[in-house]
Amino acid sequence: MKSFIESSGFFKGNDPEQMLAQFGSPLYVYNEDILRDSMRKVMRMITKYKFTPNYSIKANSNLTILKIALEEGLNCDAMSECELRLLLHAGFTPDRILFVPNNVSESELKFAYDNGILTSLDSVDQVESWGKIAPGSKIAVRLNPGVGAGHHEKVVTAGKNTKFAITDDQIPALLEVAGKYDLKIVEVTQHIGSLFMNADPYITASRNLLHMAMNFPGLEFIDFGGGIGVPYHKVSQDEQPFDFQRLTEGMEAILDDFVKEYGSTPVFKAEPGRFIPCESGVLLGRVYATKNNSGKLFAGTDLGMNILVRPSMYDSWHDIEVIRDGKPVYEGDRQNVNVVGNICETGDIIARERDLPVIRRGDILCVLDAGAYGYSMSSNYNCRLRPAEILIGSDGAVKLIRRADTFDDLLKMFDV
Ligand code: LLP
Numbered sequence: 001m002k003s004f005i006e007s008s009g010f011f012k013g014n015d016p017e018q019m020l021a022q023f024g025s026p027l028y029v030y031n032e033d034i035l036r037d038s039m040r041k042v043m044r045m046i047t048k049y050k051f052t053p054n055y056s057i058k059a060n061s062n063l064t065i066l067k068i069a070l071e072e073g074l075n076c077d078a079m080s081e082c083e084l085r086l087l088l089h090a091g092f093t094p095d096r097i098l099f100v101p102n103n104v105s106e107s108e109l110k111f112a113y114d115n116g117i118l119t120s121l122d123s124v125d126q127v128e129s130w131g132k133i134a135p136g137s138k139i140a141v142r143l144n145p146g147v148g149a150g151h152h153e154k155v156v157t158a159g160k161n162t163k164f165a166i167t168d169d170q171i172p173a174l175l176e177v178a179g180k181y182d183l184k185i186v187e188v189t190q191h192i193g194s195l196f197m198n199a200d201p202y203i204t205a206s207r208n209l210l211h212m213a214m215n216f217p218g219l220e221f222i223d224f225g226g227g228i229g230v231p232y233h234k235v236s237q238d239e240q241p242f243d244f245q246r247l248t249e250g251m252e253a254i255l256d257d258f259v260k261e262y263g264s265t266p267v268f269k270a271e272p273g274r275f276i277p278c279e280s281g282v283l284l285g286r287v288y289a290t291k292n293n294s295g296k297l298f299a300g301t302d303l304g305m306n307i308l309v310r311p312s313m314y315d316s317w318h319d320i321e322v323i324r325d326g327k328p329v330y331e332g333d334r335q336n337v338n339v340v341g342n343i344c345e346t347g348d349i350i351a352r353e354r355d356l357p358v359i360r361r362g363d364i365l366c367v368l369d370a371g372a373y374g375y376s377m378s379s380n381y382n383c384r385l386r387p388a389e390i391l392i393g394s395d396g397a398v399k400l401i402r403r404a405d406t407f408d409d410l411l412k413m414f415d416v
Helices: 016-023 032-043 063-071 081-090 106-114 124-133 168-180 200-213 244-262 310-314 407-412
Strands: 027-031 054-056 075-078 097-099 118-121 138-142 184-189 221-223 267-269 281-293 296-301 320-324 327-329 334-340 349-357 364-367 388-392 398-402
Touching (some): 016 027, 016 364, 016 388, 027 032, 075 081, 081 097, 081 106, 106 118, 106 124, 118 124, 118 184, 124 168, 184 200, 200 221, 320 349
Parallel strands (some): 027 388, 054 075, 097 118, 118 138, 184 221, 221 267
Antiparallel strands (some): 027 281, 281 296, 281 364, 320 364, 334 349, 388 398
16 A cells, blocks of 8 residues: 555645644645646647636635636636636636526626626526626527536436536527527537546537537537546555546547538637646544444544535545654554544544554544545534645645634624
């Protein structure tokens, strides 16, 4: 068994004990080199045609990470008005933002329109609402290419069983409403779901989307969405990274066919969220109690479902490394253990029946691949305070990029 934090030099010589002493436990820790590296990979996803990828900020909306994305030349997409506001605050100009909402109020649509942000509408009703607000304007539409994919049924967003997007049979109604308000459809988008390690469904869905795009002459952009996975089992099962080369080759082949047939060449886009911050982030926490309940071993930590909800929400797997005296432990006796948090739910579990080195009270646990959908899905359940986030810079310096909540933050909401 190897150690990712050791082989990647993740902490750049910083001692996890010292970081927890300074910033508190639990703690999200990001590595800037790994983050920038994944951003650069995404920028090169399609090279043969003009390609402007969006970073889908729902995965991690830390302001520092957004500013790094801006520096690296990424555009962004957002799901809510406050995500839009955060992007504007980070310095993204409206032409570098795409709004991809679902079932939003007229006031959210109006916010996007007033700020000059192109919006991908995902139902005929939302097109109607937009048309009333901004007749004669440009819009994008989100289409369902009929193929979905993802690590769990809860995150598959295309195909037959989803609330998202406009299906093939709704295109005549869409065109009618767009015509009624003189809306110009300049972009079609899709997002088929989240976390797949094989490029095939993405390429198949993209081929379908390009076929649907034939209904919309004069498109300026076509956006293939996100979903690109990261190897969550890289330590435990030596899982290999997503094969970008295969994706690039597959996509460029279908784009070659499309541009010949379509007659003009739109700018192509994608919307990866997870892929960008996921492997650059780990979550550190402390073991406060170990026990054997009726033959089941438990390691009780401060890594509750309020801090990282993915394992309880989707049964997601995150590799875990045990750190003792500042170093990963990966040799010696092992045990089958349930790693749990400090929340009053039996489902408050980070790892179920996991083969790990014997864990002792006082150890630090390092949960890998926590940079995406970690902090962004955290909550104050049980009145627990959300943790701080720190960034280890390329030079090894540690920077606080979000402070932990305080009790006063919780109280402030009652100040009415
Ligand atoms: N574009 C749209 C319209 C989306 O809804 C999403 C994710 C993305 C792009 C980015 O997808 P990604 O590249 O990150 O797969 N909380 C779940 C994932 C939910 C994804 C929601 N939409 C998880 O922790 O696995």
